[in-house]
Amino acid sequence: MALGAEWGVSWPGSHGSFGEQEGRRQKGLGKSTWGLSRAKKRLLWRFFLSAFGFLGLYCCRFIIFSLIEDSIPMGTCPTATMPLRDNFTGLLRHWARPEVPTCTSWGAPIIWDGTFNPHVARQEARRRNLTIGLTVFAVGRYLETFLEHFLVSAEQHFMVGQNVVYYVFTDRPEAVPYVALGRGRLLRVKLVQRERRWQDVSMARMPTLHEALGGQLGQEADFVFCLDVDQYFTGSFGPEVLADLVAQLHACHYRWPRWLLPYERDKRSAAALSLSEGDFYYHAAVFGGSVAELRKLTAHCATGQQLDRKRGIEALWHDESHLNKFFWLSKPTKLLSPEFCWTEEIIGRREIHHPRLLWAPKQYAWVRN
Numbered sequence: 193m194a195l196g197a198e199w200g201v202s203w204p205g206s207h208g209s210f211g212e213q214e215g216r217r218q219k220g221l222g223k224s225t226w227g228l229s230r231a232k233k234r235l236l237w238r239f240f241l242s243a244f245g246f247l248g249l250y251c252c253r254f255i256i257f258s259l260i261e262d263s264i265p266m267g268t269c270p271t272a273t274m275p276l277r278d279n280f281t282g283l284l285r286h287w288a289r290p291e292v293p294t295c296t297s298w299g300a301p302i303i304w305d306g307t308f309n310p311h312v313a314r315q316e317a318r319r320r321n322l323t324i325g326l327t328v329f330a331v332g333r334y335l336e337t338f339l340e341h342f343l344v345s346a347e348q349h350f351m352v353g354q355n356v357v358y359y360v361f362t363d364r365p366e367a368v369p370y371v372a373l374g375r376g377r378l379l380r381v382k383l384v385q386r387e388r389r390w391q392d393v394s395m396a397r398m399p400t401l402h403e404a405l406g407g408q409l410g411q412e413a414d415f416v417f418c419l420d421v422d423q424y425f426t427g428s429f430g431p432e433v434l435a436d437l438v439a440q441l442h443a444c445h446y447r448w449p450r451w452l453l454p455y456e457r458d459k460r461s462a463a464a465l466s467l468s469e470g471d472f473y474y475h476a477a478v479f480g481g482s483v484a485e486l487r488k489l490t491a492h493c494a495t496g497q498q499l500d501r502k503r504g505i506e507a508l509w510h511d512e513s514h515l516n517k518f519f520w521l522s523k524p525t526k527l528l529s530p531e532f533c534w535t536e537e538i539i540g541r542r543e544i545h546h547p548r549l550l551w552a553p554k555q556y557a558w559v560r561n
C-alpha cells in the first residue's frame with residue numbers, strides 16, 4: 193500500500209490524499225490543472241488520437257490504397273502462348289519482364305518497356321512508308337490549357353521520323369497555337385460544335401471521328417491514334433504501338449480483379465457488361481488502330497451512345513464505357529501497358545519503368561466551366 197494512502201497524508205501541491213483522489217477518480221471527479229476531470233481528459237485524448245489517426249489515414253489514403261493494389265498479383269503470360277511475334281516489333285522478349293503479363297488469353301501482346309525492339313519497329317514503319325494520324329479534341333478551355341504542350345511534346349516523342357498528320361478538332365480554329373512541325377508532319381484543324389456539357393463533348397468525339405475516318409483522315413492515314421488532350425508525351429511513343437486494334441490498360445485499374453472494374457453495370461445501357469464479362473479495363477484517353485478497325489469501333493460507340501440517349505440513360509464513364517464494351521466484343525490485337533498512359537499520382541510501382549505519356553494536372557472546375 194502507498195505511504196500516502198496508509199497515513200492519509202496530503203503531499204504539498206497534491207489534490208488531496210491518494211484515498212481521496214481514488215474516490216474522486218472512481219466518481220470521475222478528479223480535476224486536472226485545466227479544471228477537467230480525468231475521465232473527460234481521457235475522453236479528450238481519445239478523441240484527439242482518433243482524429244489524428246483518421247486524418248493520417250485520410251492523407252495517406254492514396255499510398256495505403258496503392259500499397260494494397262501493389263500486392264494484387266497481375267498474372268503472367270502462359271508459356272503456351274510464347275514466343276509471340278508482333279507485326280511491327282518482331283519477336284517479343286517476354287522473358288525480359290517476367291513480373292508482368294505480356295500477353296492476353298487470346299494471344300495479343302501486351303507491350304511493356306523492354307519487351308520490344310523499338311529500332312525494328314521504326315525500320316519496319318519506314319519500310320512500309322506509313323502515315324500515322326493523331327487525333328485530339330481541344331474544345332473550350334481545353335484548348336488554351338493543354339493543346340500547345342500536347343503538340344510540342346508530340347513533336348518530340350510521337351512517331352519521330354515517320355509521316356504524321358495531326359487532326360485537331362476544336363470549336364475555335366483561330367486559337368490553335370502555332371507549333372513548328374518536323375519534316376513529313378502536318379497539322380489539320382477541324383471545326384466542331386461546342387456541346388453544353390463536358391460529357392457530351394467527350395462522347396461527341398465518337399461520331400466525329402467516325403466521320404473523319406470515312407473522309408480525308410481515312411484516306412491519308414494508314415493507322416490512327418485517338419488521344420485525350422489533357423496529357424503530354426515524356427518518352428518515345430513509336431511504331432511499336434501500331435496494330436489493327438490497340439487498347440490502353442488504364443493506369444488506375446490494371447491491377448484490379450475483374451468484378452471490381454468500373455464497367456457500366458446497368459443492363460439497360462448498350463455499354464453494359466455483366467460481372468462475368470470483361471477482360472481488362474481500357475482507358476479511352478488512348479486508342480488506335482487501322483482505319484477500317486477504327487471505323488467499326490467509332491460506329492459501335494456512337495450507336496451505343498445514341499441508343500442510351502434515346503432511353504434517357506448515360507453510361508457511367510460515357511464514351512469510355514462504350515469503348516470497353518466494344519473491346520469485350522472485338523478483342524484488341526495489341527495492348528499498351530500503363531507505361532504508355534501514366535499518372536504521377538500513382539507512386540511506387542516497380543513495373544512502371546518508362547512512362548511515355550503522362551496525364552497533365554487538371555483543374556476540373558476551371559477547364560470544364
Ligand code: UD2
Binds near residue numbers: 393476511560
Ligand atoms: C476520362 C477519360 C476520357 C473519357 C472521359 C469520359 C482520363 C484521362 N480520360 O477523362 O478518355 O473517357 O473520362 O468520361 O481519364 N474535351 C474537350 N473539352 C471539354 C471536354 C472534353 O476538349 O470540354 C476533350 C478533351 O480532349 C479531353 C477529352 O475530351 O481530354 C476527355 O474529357 P476529360 O479529359 O475531361 O474527361 P476525364 O478526364 O474525366
